[in-house]
Amino acid sequence: MTPEVKPQNPNFSSGPCSKRPGYDxxxxxxxxxxxxxxxxxxxxxxxxxxxxxxxxxxxxxxxxxxxxxxxxxxxxxxxxxxxxxxxxxxxxxxxxxxxxxxxxxxxxxxxxxxxxxxxxxxxxxxxxxxxxxxxxxxxxxxxxxxxxxxxxxxxxxxxxxxxxxxxxxxxxxxxxxxxxxxxxxxxxxxxxxxxxxxxxxxxxxxxxxxxxxxxxxxxxxxxxxxxxxxxxxxxxxxxxxxxxxxxxxxxxxxxxxxxxxxIGGTDKAIEKSEANLAVLSKFVTDTPWIDFLAQSPETRSNTSVCFSLKLDDYETKQFIKLLADAGVAYDIGAYRDAPAGLRIWCGSTVEASDLTALLPWLDWAYAQVAR
CATH class of the missing domain: 3.40.640.10 (Type I PLP-dependent aspartate aminotransferase-like (Major domain))
Structure with a gap:
């Protein structure tokens, strides 16, 4: 079923990155x-x-x-x-x-x-x-x-x-x-x-x-x-x-x-980014069709978080397009020179609540495109 709750901020681009919460x-x-x-x-x-x-x-x-x-x-x-x-x-x-x-x-x-x-x-x-x-x-x-x-x-x-x-x-x-x-x-x-x-x-x-x-x-x-x-x-x-x-x-x-x-300085910004990564880490642990591109946890980025999917290149493109068309995740495709997959920004300007809201949509998009 289509999830009911969307991220309030769907900007998960890895550069330029999302504006800070409350930006005006x-x-x-x-x-x-x-x-x-x-x-x-x-x-x-x-x-x-x-x-x-x-x-x-x-x-x-x-x-x-x-x-x-x-x-x-x-x-x-x-x-x-x-x-x-x-x-x-x-x-x-x-x-x-x-x-x-x-x-x-x-x-x-x-x-x-x-x-x-x-x-x-x-x-x-x-x-x-x-x-x-x-x-x-x-x-x-x-x-x-x-x-x-x-x-x-x-x-x-x-x-x-x-x-x-x-x-x-x-x-x-x-x-x-x-x-x-x-x-x-x-x-x-x-x-x-x-x-x-x-x-x-x-x-x-x-x-x-x-x-x-x-x-x-x-x-x-x-x-x-x-x-x-x-x-x-x-x-x-x-x-x-x-x-x-x-x-x-x-x-x-x-x-x-x-x-x-x-928000309390750079240490707090780092904590916020690491907490964001933890939201996605739990999802990967619980989800069989997605994995981190970086296999070693100690070298895993907490900003530009990259994923491989159990989808072919065409299905991956459709997956990304579905999420963008739904207005829940923009600019999350892997970098053009990198293996096909996802790249979701988790820096401190992204809210953990938006990442949490995104996760059911990832499951939804996978169900739409997986053969």
Whole structure:
């Protein structure tokens, strides 16, 4: 039978992600709109977003936070093009974006001394095999595979290389060992449901030291430049962005940061996301036709939760379409490069009550399409 109760919020996309509960566009602080981002009011708004990010994430005092162009992709590209070259590079890739960074490193930057640690969708490579004397590039959470790094124990405290971490769907949702990470990137539109086109770049003192002591042999476009005359451009980390940002997006991000603070901070946001995963975990335990793509519980993402179904590709497409047409779940198909299945966002901006309401609809859709 068709379920009677629908999720109040059917937005389960893995990026851009659902807006926070109670979000109201009319309540954004729009005093910066129509003003220069370089005016005092614009710089103050950008600086507040930077400072609040650092405070809420409890970053080390000497880490720097900057707002950069082009989402997490721009932040990662900026890190790779500025920092890689002086040391061998270990690249860990187990899903689409990690493989993109591998392509950049080997085919665009054309670095020769590169080791690759790869795994298929749903699996994690043996990270302990990475060399602490090398630079290490990896994603913390594989958004397209539903596989996360369980901890940072494999990263050496006395490492000589830099750890460059794409953490776009992990920041604000998973505990992060900041002292083990030298470069961290993320985007607003993932865990916090912010608007797109802006990235966040976090640098440790070791990363800054590399920037100021190493000049890449390749040209860097203006939008990537983090140094001038061999010194870090400090303004990027104080609210003076490289190019013109959307101040409406900045106001939207600030709204999300204020919400995280209001619910009790990042720890509470993490708890909320983990509780959401628990709702789906029980359903998988009780349901024979669905399983996690990530088989190992300790590497199972609590944000971009990926599933395999006992359906063929055509049936899976029909399953997803039925739920969207019914207005109960939008954008839950697996990423285009991943195996056919589902991907349901469980970050803190999603309510457990909506996930609970979704579950009978999943059973209903399966009954409609299974042969």
């Amino acid at each position: 566009l009319q309540k954004l602080n729009t005093e910066t709109l129509g003003r220069s981002h370089r005016a005092a009011v614009g710089k103050a708004a950008l600086k507040k977003a930077i400072d609040d990010t650092k405070t809420l994430l409890d970053l080390p005092e000497d880490y720097l936070v900057g707002i950069v162009p082009a989402s997490d992709t721009g932040a990662m590209e900026m890190a790779l093009w500025n920092l890689l070259g002086p040391k061998p590079v270990d690249v860990c890739a187990w899903e689409s974006f990690g493989k993109e960074w591998l392509t950049d490193i080997t085919k665009q930057l054309k670095l020769d001394n590169v080791r690759t640690f790869e795994a298929g969708y749903g699996e994690l490579p043996d990270l302990s095999q990475t060399n602490p004397d090398h630079d290490i590039v990896f994603t913390w959470n594989g958004t397209t595979s539903g596989v996360k790094v369980p901890d940072g124990d494999w990263i050496k405290d006395d490492r000589q290389g830099l750890t460059i971490c794409d953490a776009t769907s992990a920041v604000f949702a998973m505990p992060m060992p900041w002292e083990k990470l030298d470069v961290i990137t993320f985007s607003w539109q993932k865990v916090l449901g912010g608007e797109g086109a802006h990235g966040v770049l976090i640098l440790s003192p070791r990363a800054v030291a590399r920037l100021e002591s190493y000049q890449p042999s390749w040209p860097l476009p203006k939008i990537f430049r983090l140094t001038k005359a061999g010194k870090l451009i400090n303004g990027i980390f104080e609210g003076a962005t490289i190019n013109t940002p959307s101040m409406l997006c900045v106001a939207d991000y600030q709204d999300a940061l204020d919400w995280v603070e209001a």
